[in-house]
Amino acid sequence: MDREGMLVRCIYYGRIGHEATERLLQRFGHDGSFLLRDSETVPGACCLCVRKAPFVHTYRLIPSANGWSLQDPGVPPQSFGTLETLIEHYRRGSDAGMAPLTEPLDKTQLRHSSLGPECFYMEM
Template sequence: MKLPVYHGRISREETEDLLASIGKDGSYLIRDSETVPGAYCLCVLNQTFVHTYRVSETSGKWLVQTLKGVVPRYFSSIEKLLVTYEKPGQGLVVPLLHPVKTNKIQNQNEGEIYLQEEREYMEMLGI
């Protein structure tokens, strides 16, 4: 996955620490699921609690498991999914407001290169 908010294989604890250090409701990132191979987790901070939503792809369509009772919605790309959930009232506890980017560069020849050990918070410039 090549998204600025994708943090790869970081643990739930690392995710919670990172989002807590930012401290803004609506801060979010995507990481690999620790329990479901091939799935991702959309992690969102709201009032010091990190809410985790499973994100998966089936037959080229992306789905996020939202609040109970919300009709599932499918998206042609994860970017479209993220843009939709930036708006209030879409089924998440809080809209996606503050993307937490990773400090990795994707290089086709060399793989992932870490620019620095710590991740920093930056505003996303659009998807």
């Protein structure tokens, strides 16, 4: 994540599970809030998790030699040089099949709130 821009560094939560992700987005997010985490099942992949009540939608982002792509049967395959470029593309509403990405869930802002013990995250 060192090569990524500020947006990705602020929303990348590392190795947190899907349950912790859902709790974070439900507690601190709104419709359209999103974050990045490591995939629990595909090494090297990331998950873009978006709250769209009453659910949290998860989209797998796969690295390749050309950059990153979204792995979703409802979205045409397209490669982006960085995660930040990919996220900005879909934030502009480039695909109607995805939940809208409107508000990054910035982990630096959460550090200053009263999180409680259930909302810790770990970065590797």
